[in-house]
Amino acid sequence: xxxxxxxxxxxxxxxxxxxxxxxxxxxxxxxxxxxxxxxxxxxxxxxxxxxxxxxxxxxxxxxxxxxxxxxxxxxxxxxxxxxxxxxxxxxxxxxxxxxxxxxxxxxxxxxxxxxxxxxxxxxxxxxxxxxxxxxxxxxxxxxxxxxxxxxxxxxxxxxxxxxxxxxxxxxxxxxxxx
Amino acid sequence: xxxxxxxxxxxxxxxxxxxxxxxxxxxxxxxxxxxxxxxxxxxxxxxxxxxxxxxxxxxxxxxxxxxxxxxxxxxxxxxxxxxxxxxxxxxxxxxxxxxxxxxxxxxxxxxxxxxxxxxxxxxxxxxxxxxxxxxxxxxxxxxxxxxxxxxxxxxxxxxxxxxxxxxxxxxxxxxxxxxxxxxxxxxxxxxxxxxxxxxxxxxxxxxxxxxxxxxxxxxxxxxxxxxxxxxxxxxxxxxxxxxxxxxxxxxxxxxxxxxxxxxxxxxxxxxxxxxxxxxxxxxxxxxxxxxxxxxxxxxxxxxxxxxxxxxxxxxxxxxxxxxxxxxxxxxxxxxxxxxxxxxxxxxxxxxxxxxxxxxxxxxxxxxxxxxxxxxxxxxxxxxxxxxxxxxxxxxxxxxxxxxxxxxxxxxxxxxxxxxxxxxxxxxxxxxxxxxxx
Numbered sequence: 016x017x018x019x020x021x022x023x024x025x026x027x028x029x030x031x032x033x034x035x036x037x038x039x040x041x042x043x044x045x046x047x048x049x050x051x052x053x054x055x056x057x058x059x060x061x062x063x064x065x066x067x068x069x070x071x072x073x074x075x076x077x078x079x080x081x082x083x084x085x086x087x088x089x090x091x092x093x094x095x096x097x098x099x100x101x102x103x104x105x106x107x108x109x110x111x112x113x114x115x116x117x118x119x120x121x122x123x124x125x126x127x128x129x130x131x132x133x134x135x136x137x138x139x140x141x142x143x144x145x146x147x148x149x150x151x152x153x154x155x156x157x158x159x160x161x162x163x164x165x166x167x168x169x170x171x172x173x174x175x176x177x178x179x180x181x182x183x184x185x186x187x188x189x190x191x192x193x
Numbered sequence: 194x195x196x197x198x199x200x201x202x203x204x205x206x207x208x209x210x211x212x213x214x215x216x217x218x219x220x221x222x223x224x225x226x227x228x229x230x231x232x233x234x235x236x237x238x239x240x241x242x243x244x245x246x247x248x249x250x251x252x253x254x255x256x257x258x259x260x261x262x263x264x265x266x267x268x269x270x271x272x273x274x275x276x277x278x279x280x281x282x283x284x285x286x287x288x289x290x291x292x293x294x295x296x297x298x299x300x301x302x303x304x305x306x307x308x309x310x311x312x313x314x315x316x317x318x319x320x321x322x323x324x325x326x327x328x329x330x331x332x333x334x335x336x337x338x339x340x341x342x343x344x345x346x347x348x349x350x351x352x353x354x355x356x357x358x359x360x361x362x363x364x365x366x367x368x369x370x371x372x373x374x375x376x377x378x379x380x381x382x383x384x385x386x387x388x389x390x391x392x393x394x395x396x397x398x399x400x401x402x403x404x405x406x407x408x409x410x411x412x413x414x415x416x417x418x419x420x421x422x423x424x425x426x427x428x429x430x431x432x433x434x435x436x437x438x439x440x441x442x443x444x445x446x447x448x449x450x451x452x453x454x455x456x457x458x459x460x461x462x463x464x465x466x467x468x469x470x471x472x473x474x475x476x477x478x479x480x481x482x483x484x485x486x487x488x489x490x491x492x493x494x495x496x497x498x499x500x501x502x503x504x505x506x507x508x509x510x511x512x513x514x515x516x517x518x519x520x521x522x523x524x525x526x527x528x529x530x531x532x533x534x535x536x537x538x539x540x541x542x543x544x545x546x547x548x549x550x551x552x553x554x555x556x557x558x559x560x561x562x563x564x565x566x567x568x569x570x571x572x573x574x575x576x577x578x579x580x581x582x583x584x585x586x587x588x589x590x591x592x593x594x595x596x597x598x599x600x601x602x603x604x605x606x607x608x609x610x611x612x613x614x615x616x617x618x619x620x621x622x623x624x625x626x627x628x629x630x
Contacts, residue, residue, distance in 0.1 A: 104490075114484065
């Protein structure tokens with residue numbers, strides 16, 4: 016195809032141990048846009064990839080606080096401003112009665128923040144990803160482990176990076192095009 | 194034909210030879226004797242200086258620490274019923290805390306001695322104080338509510354129930370610790386299967402006995418009042434405090450050179466999460482109780498909270514809302530705090546103090562001998578935290594520390610006479626390598 020461009024280089028590994036050490040070596044070599052693709056979670060792999068903590072927690076906290084504020088605003092406005100109804104002598108806006116709704120709104124918006132925030136940070140949903148162009152990548156859901164280094168990495172070089180991945184034991188090292 | 198070898202789990206020696214399996218002979222003996230001495234001195238001094246308030250201070254300390262021992266028993270059973278792998282390295286410490294329940298039976302004696310002081314509301318209901326004759330139902334001072342509760346709230350059955358509760362608790366604590374200790378020798382995985390089968394009816398018996406014990410020993414102080422969620426609220430606070438003690442005790446054993454290579458940051462992170470979770474669950478249960486009573490607004494239910502609006506107890510209620518929820522919620526939320534040894538220990542100590550204040554809030558307002566109560570009645574302006582502090586006796590905290598020290602001394606004796614962790618549990622390898630994702 017005429018106007019294709021490089022997305023990155025992908026290498027295949029045989030075991031969880033191999034991908035773990037490959038990830039360590041790649042980040043030690045100075046590569047930054049490194050990712051690992053495995054059939055199951057591998058303990059410590061995020062550390063080997065030198066990935067920072069996910070920003071998702073902060074997003075969830077913000078959504079939760081928004082839920083609390085919106086619920087309080089809603090009940091305060093409806094019960095004590097817009098249409099006041101006195102029930103069994105309680106104040107129209109009495110804090111104990113607002114807690115269950117406030118709690119539920121906090122949980123609802125936190126849940127939305129966690130799920131949709133996760134989608135947004137992962138740039139999902141998407142129909143296709145260049146990495147699927149790698150010839151053996153289909154085995155990632157079965158018994159193989161893959162390490163990818165993206166072309167946007169400042170240290171990326173089509174020849175040097177491919178050689179490096181081969182030198183640390185990668186098989187089927189291939190340039191993947193977008 | 195060759196006989197198949199019996200099925201055994203790999204031992205700690207094979208899995209992690211650098212982990213010390215047992216306390217060295219004579220080690221920790223000073224700490225054990227020191228704790229027992231401090232506990233005895235504190236409780237003794239409280240008894241000597243407390244007068245009639247001693248019974249109430251002692252009940253605060255006793256119920257606070259009992260919740261911790263019961264929490265340990267529940268923790269051990271839950272690990273077995275869920276066949277948990279992660280917790281094996283700390284399970285023996287919990288088994289040792291639960292094994293202090295026989296000591297708690299012994300420590301029930303001061304409550305028995307002060308029975309008339311603590312439970313006089315129902316124990317002497319419908320009996321004339323001078324003549325000891327039964328008050329007839331037609332008399333204006335006849336208490337029909339307590340007459341109706343007499344089938345449950347009478348001294349004979351009450352004391353029989355003390356025996357039943359402790360038979361259940363001590364029996365379960367004994368079965369689970371002994372099974373685990375026996376496995377240290379035999380390595381027989383069938384012991385885990387047996388204990389997980391016992392855990393199911395065990396937890397059922399535990400839930401019922403703990404609920405009724407909290408009804409008997411705290412709720413009956415105000416015998417007209419009732420709340421079906423009271424038992425679970427008491428358990429939630431005790432379970433939270435148990436995690437605080439487990440974290441601190443395991444950490445301390447680490448400083449003495451034990452368990453530190455087996456119990457990792459990952460385990461403390463999870464213990465911190467559970468302490469956080471049950472701190473929140475305490476709030477959930479207590480708010481549920483409060484909101485239903487507030488909403489229904491029935492006099493026989495609201496009386497309990499109305500009583501706690503005076504004598505500074507309203508301020509204590511606010512301290513509990515802040516200190517048992519908002520402050521620890523914000524502090525313990527972050528994983529960095531739960532994975533930091535010093536920060537987690539600070540959180541655990543803070544929650545233990547708050548647990549004691551929670552027990553004070555449940556128990557002390559029923560003490561009609563509190564020195565400031567008479568003053569507060571005369572002067573209604575004395576309110577807020579000042580009123581609480583003015584009638585607070587040092588023993589209201591001192592007894593909790595004293596009973597806790599006695600129990601921890603006893604726990605250390607248990608720690609010293611068996612392995613520090615279940616060295617041949619089939620899930621030990623999983624626990625040693627446990628990681629949070």
